[in-house]
Amino acid sequence: MADLLEIRNLRIEATSYPPGEPPRDVVLVDNVSVSVAKGKVLGLIGESGAGKSTIGLSAMAYGRGGVRLTGGQIILNGRDIRGMGPAGLRALRGREVTYVAQSAAAAFNPAKRLMEQVIETTLSHGLMARAEAEARAVMLFGKLGLPNPETFGNRYPHQVSGGQLQRAMTAMALCPKPDLVIFDEPTTALDVTTQIDVLAAIKEAIHDTGVAALYITHDLAVVAQVADDILVLRQGKKVEYGPVRQIITDPHEDYTRALVSVRSIDHEEKAAAPAVLSVQNVTARYKGTNFDVLKNVTVDLPAGQTLAVVGESGSGKSTLARAITGLLPPSQGRITFAGRALSGALQERSKDDLRELQMIYQMADTAMNPRQTVGTIIGRPLEFYFGMGGEAKRRRVQELLDQIEMGKGYIDRYPAELSGGQKQRVCIARALAAKPKLIICDEVTSALDPLVADGILKLLLNLQAQEHVAYLFITHDLATVKAIADKIAVMYRGQVVRYGSKTDVLTPPFDDYTDLLLSSVPEMRLGWLEEMLAHRKMESAGN
Amino acid sequence: MHPILKLVAQRIALGLLLLLAVSLLIFLGTEALPGDVAQAILGQSATPEALANLRESLGLNRPAYVRYFDWLGGILTGDFGVALTNGQDIGQAIGQRLGNTLFLAACAAVISVPLAILLGLIAARYNGRWPDKVISGVTLSTISLPEFVAAYFVIFLLTQVFPIFQPVAMVFPGMGFWERLQAVALPVIVLVLVVLAHMMRMTRAAILNVMQSAYIETAELKGLSPMRVIWQHAFPNAIAPIVSVVVLNLAYLVVGVVVVEVVFGYNALGQYLVDHVAKRDLPVVQAVGLIFAAVYIGLNILADVIGIVSNPRLRHPK
Numbered sequence: 001m002a003d004l005l006e007i008r009n010l011r012i013e014a015t016s017y018p019p020g021e022p023p024r025d026v027v028l029v030d031n032v033s034v035s036v037a038k039g040k041v042l043g044l045i046g047e048s049g050a051g052k053s054t055i056g057l058s059a060m061a062y063g064r065g066g067v068r069l070t071g072g073q074i075i076l077n078g079r080d081i082r083g084m085g086p087a088g089l090r091a092l093r094g095r096e097v098t099y100v101a102q103s104a105a106a107a108f109n110p111a112k113r114l115m116e117q118v119i120e121t122t123l124s125h126g127l128m129a130r131a132e133a134e135a136r137a138v139m140l141f142g143k144l145g146l147p148n149p150e151t152f153g154n155r156y157p158h159q160v161s162g163g164q165l166q167r168a169m170t171a172m173a174l175c176p177k178p179d180l181v182i183f184d185e186p187t188t189a190l191d192v193t194t195q196i197d198v199l200a201a202i203k204e205a206i207h208d209t210g211v212a213a214l215y216i217t218h219d220l221a222v223v224a225q226v227a228d229d230i231l232v233l234r235q236g237k238k239v240e241y242g243p244v245r246q247i248i249t250d251p252h253e254d255y256t257r258a259l260v261s262v263r264s265i266d267h268e269e270k271a272a273a274p275a276v277l278s279v280q281n282v283t284a285r286y287k288g289t290n291f292d293v294l295k296n297v298t299v300d301l302p303a304g305q306t307l308a309v310v311g312e313s314g315s316g317k318s319t320l321a322r323a324i325t326g327l328l329p330p331s332q333g334r335i336t337f338a339g340r341a342l343s344g345a346l347q348e349r350s351k352d353d354l355r356e357l358q359m360i361y362q363m364a365d366t367a368m369n370p371r372q373t374v375g376t377i378i379g380r381p382l383e384f385y386f387g388m389g390g391e392a393k394r395r396r397v398q399e400l401l402d403q404i405e406m407g408k409g410y411i412d413r414y415p416a417e418l419s420g421g422q423k424q425r426v427c428i429a430r431a432l433a434a435k436p437k438l439i440i441c442d443e444v445t446s447a448l449d450p451l452v453a454d455g456i457l458k459l460l461l462n463l464q465a466q467e468h469v470a471y472l473f474i475t476h477d478l479a480t481v482k483a484i485a486d487k488i489a490v491m492y493r494g495q496v497v498r499y500g501s502k503t504d505v506l507t508p509p510f511d512d513y514t515d516l517l518l519s520s521v522p523e524m525r526l527g528w529l530e531e532m533l534a535h536r537k538m539e540s541a542g543n
Numbered sequence: 544m545h546p547i548l549k550l551v552a553q554r555i556a557l558g559l560l561l562l563l564a565v566s567l568l569i570f571l572g573t574e575a576l577p578g579d580v581a582q583a584i585l586g587q588s589a590t591p592e593a594l595a596n597l598r599e600s601l602g603l604n605r606p607a608y609v610r611y612f613d614w615l616g617g618i619l620t621g622d623f624g625v626a627l628t629n630g631q632d633i634g635q636a637i638g639q640r641l642g643n644t645l646f647l648a649a650c651a652a653v654i655s656v657p658l659a660i661l662l663g664l665i666a667a668r669y670n671g672r673w674p675d676k677v678i679s680g681v682t683l684s685t686i687s688l689p690e691f692v693a694a695y696f697v698i699f700l701l702t703q704v705f706p707i708f709q710p711v712a713m714v715f716p717g718m719g720f721w722e723r724l725q726a727v728a729l730p731v732i733v734l735v736l737v738v739l740a741h742m743m744r745m746t747r748a749a750i751l752n753v754m755q756s757a758y759i760e761t762a763e764l765k766g767l768s769p770m771r772v773i774w775q776h777a778f779p780n781a782i783a784p785i786v787s788v789v790v791l792n793l794a795y796l797v798v799g800v801v802v803v804e805v806v807f808g809y810n811a812l813g814q815y816l817v818d819h820v821a822k823r824d825l826p827v828v829q830a831v832g833l834i835f836a837a838v839y840i841g842l843n844i845l846a847d848v849i850g851i852v853s854n855p856r857l858r859h860p861k
Contacts, residue, residue, distance in 0.1 A: 060764060093766035106757035111779035111855055121765040156855045 003035040004077065004179055004212050005059055011071030012054050012063070012236075028054050028067065029236040034229075036180065041206060041213045043227030043244065045220055045259070047449035048420070051236040052216045056182045059214060060097045061089050077179065094121035098173035102185035104165035108157040115153025118172040127176050140171035143208065144201045163194035170202055174209055181206070182214045187222060191312040192476060192520045199225060199522075200533055218449055220259050221522035224248050225529040232256050245526060258451060260524060267461065269502045270486045273302035275336075276437050276470050277324070282333035284323050293319045294330070295494045301487070303437065304468040308485035308502075310475060310517065316494040317474045321440045324472070325359060338437055355385045358431035362443035364423035368415045374401070374426050375411040381433040400429040403466070404459060421452035425459065432463065440472045445480055457483050478521045482506070490514050546860055551848050558844040565836040566618075570611050573825045579603055583823040584627055614829070623830040628822050633830050637812065641834065643714055644811040647727050647804075648796035651734035656789055659739050663746025663785075664778065668769055670751060679747075682740035694733045694806040701729060712807040730807045734800060738792040745788035749781035756780070783850035790846040797842075798835040 012029035029051040036042045044052040058069055061081045073080045081092060098121070101107035109117060118140075119133040128136065134153070141149035144167040157165060166186055173181045186202060187195040203226050206213050217223050223230060223244075230247045232239040232255065240253045251257045277300070284294040294316050301307040309317045322328040324335060329344035336342065338356060343349050358381075361367040368377055378397045382388040388396060394411070401410055404425040415423055424444060431439050441460070445453035460471065461484060473484055481488060481502075488505040490498040490513065498505055498514045510518065519532055581597040582589065598604050602613075617624060623633035662682070666675040685693065702710045712726045753759065754777055762776040801813030812831060819827035851857050 057764075062764060064760070090766040090768060093764050095766060099761070099764040101757060101761060103757060107761045109758040109762070109776050109780070111853075112776075120767070124765070124767055124771070156859050158856050159859060159861055 004038045005214075006035040006075040007055070007058070007072065008033050008075070009072035010055065010058060010069070010074065012051065012058060012067060013070045014063075014065065014067045027236060029058075031072075032231075032233070032236075032238050033072075034231050034241065036212050036214065036229075038179070039210045039212055040228045041215055041226055043223035043230040044214060044216045044233060045218065045223055045230060046233035046239075047218060047451065049235065050233040052218075052233050053184050054236075055233070056184055056214050056216045057099075059180060059182060060093050060099065062093070091125070094178075095125045095127065095176055096178055097180045097182065098176065098178045100166075100169050100173045100181060100183045100186050103189050104169040104186075105157065105162055105189075107169060108165060110157055112156075113153065114155055114157065114160070114168050118153060118168065118175055121172075122176045125176060133175065137171060137175055140174055140205070141168070143205055144168075144171055145197065146171075161194075163190050163198055166190060166198050167201055170198075170205060174205060174211065177209070178211060180212045180214065182216070184216045185218070186215075188217065188219070192478070193312060193516055195222075195522075196520045196529070196532065200529060202226065203529065219522065220248075220450075221524045221528075224524060224526060225522065232259065248524060248526060267483055267485070270302070270305050272501075273305060275300040276303035276338055277301040277307075277472065278336040279320070279324065280334050280336070282320075282323055282330045282335065284319065284328050284330040286328070292331075293494050294323060297333070297491075297494075297496050299487075299489045299496060299499060301438070301470050301472055303470055304464065305486040306464065306471040306473050306484050307487045307489060308473045308475060308481040309489050309491060310478060310481055311491035312476060312517075314493075315491040317476075317491055318442055319494075320491070321359070321442055321472065321474055324440065325357060326353075351385065355381075355434045356437040357440070358434050358436040358438070359440045359442065360424070360427050360431050360444045362446050364420065364427045364447075365415070367427055368423065370415050373412050373414055374418070377415075377426060378429050378433055381430060385434050396433070397429075400433055403432065403463065404429045419452075420448055421455060424448065424456055428456075428459065428463070432467065432469075435467075436469060438470045438472060440474070442474045443476070444473075446475065446477065453480070454483075460484065478518060490517065547851060547857055550851050550857065554844050554847050554851075558840045561840050562833075562837055565840070566615060566833055567611070569829050569832045569836070570607075570614065573829055574607055576825075580627055580825055583825070618830070618833065624826045626819070626824055626827050628819070628824045633827055636815070636827075637830060637834065639716065640810060640812045640815050643809065644797055644800075644813070646714075646723065647730060647734070647800070647809065647811060648793065650724070650727055650731045651738065651796050652793055654731065655735040655738050655792070656742065658735070659742035659789075660746050660785065662739070663743045664750060664770075664773055666743065666747040667750035667754065667777075668773055670747075675747075678743065682743050685736040686740035688736075690733065690737055690800075690802045691806055693736055694730075694803055697729055697733050697736075698806075701732070710807075712809040714810065727809070730800075730803050730809055733803055734796060737803075738796065742785070742789055742792055746781070746785050749784040750777050752784075753777040753780045779853070782853040786849045786853075787843075787846045790842040794839045794842045797838045 010029055010032045011027065013025050013027050015023050016026045017023045032055060034042060044055060046052050054064070054067060057064060058074055059076065061069065061074065061084065063069060069082055074082050076092070077096060081089070084092065108114070115134060115137060118137045119130070122128050122133040122136070123130060127133070137153055138149045141152045146152050146164055146167055152160075152168070160168070170186070183202065187198050190198060199222065206226070215223055215226055227244050229242065230244050231241045232247065232253070234255055240247065240251065240256045247256060248260060251260055279297055279299050282294055282297045283292050285292045297320060299307060309320060311317050319328060323330050326342070326344065326346035326349055334341060337353065342353060375394065375397050378400055379388075379393045382393050382396055397411060398408070401407065406422060406425055410418070410422070415426070418426065445456050448456060457480065463469065464471065471484070473481075475481060485502045487500065488498070488502055489496045490505065492513045498511055505514070506518070519535065522528065579598070581594050581601060581603055585593055585597060602610065614624070621634060623637065625631065626633050626636065662678050666678045669675045688696070698710045701708050708725070708728050710729070712730050714723055714726050718726070750773060759772060759776055762772045767775070798813070801817050803809070804811050804814045812834070816828065816831040819831075
């Protein structure tokens, strides 16, 4: 039987416009060939910039921005879609191939009801009558586990949660009974506990409708749960292509091996030590609300160690950081830092309080002034706290750059000329420049590719050993926690539900929430999803 | 109470407050002018006694705040006072002219707003291609022409070259609706040319801004036609900025068209105001100023309300 989709020697180019240089063509995807049979799932995996989304969209002959399909063939249902005109492509898109975007929250039109959007293609392509399409949408809502499937479609996108929107987007993709669905990182933006449910719903929907799929992700453990075959990509080129079992258990290429073994940093927990930061019974709420976002939070962070604060979005992790930094004065409780009481409000803190407590953020991009060079960015705290200038400042900046393993040649660059990982390193150097006792790291690796994130974690651990700096490490990723923490605080709805040394927190018996959180982290083996779901069903049956 | 009603009530209350502030400003402004009404009536050669007598009889000797509240109270009960120059009741004189002003503005709006939005959508659809360039170029050149030049050009073209219309837009009470429409045809054409560009460019810019959104890509990947993507998916999210520019232009059609009125001899509020400014007839200037301010504020409240209602997050809270 012929394959549903066959991509042969695909080549995709775009024109880049580097500042101050003439525009030039860059090759995004080079000589990639894959095929997907009816009802099968192909996983596309790689770092950002590997060309996985670009390849995925090429199955609809769509190029984002100025992206051009310049070579090869894309054969769908027996014909090369590269040669089809705009009208032909419109007939194909949304009918034979549909698309599920990474951020459903942005991909749904905020001005229209969900039902209108879900059945839109089914109607515009004349596939079904409205009543039939609505009935199918309701059926899909139910299948995907959405609450009140009958009335769910009457809502607007802002009225439902991120996980629900992602399922609604899957329903939208499945509604016109396509032959192929492209899932572009459908669970990446979700919380780990939500991710599992959505992943399971997607897998079941794929299975029940018999649709073929391209599943794009940077998380090998996730794709291992749903794919039949996997194509590993790097910088637009094929690294390895084979059945999922072989890729996971017997990878042939070094790069694939690195992906499989990522998140295996071994970090020995340090012995107990006196606390540099001590948060006692802190309660806080935002101005103009009558809801405590932090409730009676008590944690200690020993000097030179790492306290990981874990929880889902909305659990109060970042709010805790805001309370500690003085951006959100607590209504109750006290914070002690380096042996002295910290004032709740930022304005009343001394310069030393400010200096010894630094922050690194999730989005390195937005945390740096794009019009300042790396030297200026890192030099700023040197000027501000130590009054350094001229040659001395430049020398110190270079020392810091050496410490973050970036070396020469970066000091006069602008942030736009750095990669994602390098930007985050510069932010680390800027925090270090103040010679802090504590750095608050707010989801610092969440926006990075796994291998790059690994590098950042290793760097942070090295720096901690050299500088004896403590980290308050906020994350939703438990694998990261295992790699870096000495102590762990699990937060849920503004409260610390579990707190202690890493070993204690990660050793059973667990409380319900920690159990849910831990069991939701995808594991790099086949059949994990099914086991996990069965385990949960048994539990809920037992309750 | 539904949050939308609350927001709308807030906007209206704020508008009324603003109008009150404007009335104060108008009063203080005319108060600050050198000389007063008595001086204006009697002229430079008036004797001090005559001035004092007239002030006494007009009540100008009373403190300013008493006269302000007197004036304000009059307006609230529909009494705008009497014009100094001819002793006419201002309310009556304004009433008819305001009708003419609104008629002209409404005719121009009915044509220009849909046309501007349609052209804006087409320009956005063919962004950077020839239809976009033609639309942008033509509207830009019509807005660049001073109104009176455009007016004379239109008169020349449509009464001399192609004698379709009469050059003067005379309207009088008792005229039939159809005759009225014919009479205002030329000024309407000129006004449409003047206001088209601004609204069209804003529509185009607002649509193009929304076209960057992820949900537009979703719509394109659904295989919808480009015009459907723009109309169904981009336009509903671009309403607020478009409406705010539309009402600015509507307000201009009401308060700013004196040049066109003069050129076509159209008897409306703008001309009335300018005449009485020249004659230093302050009660008329104050009254018309207040009406113009009310129109401006009212239309902007309308824009706010439409902006609020077009936002599903406010219309359908969680």
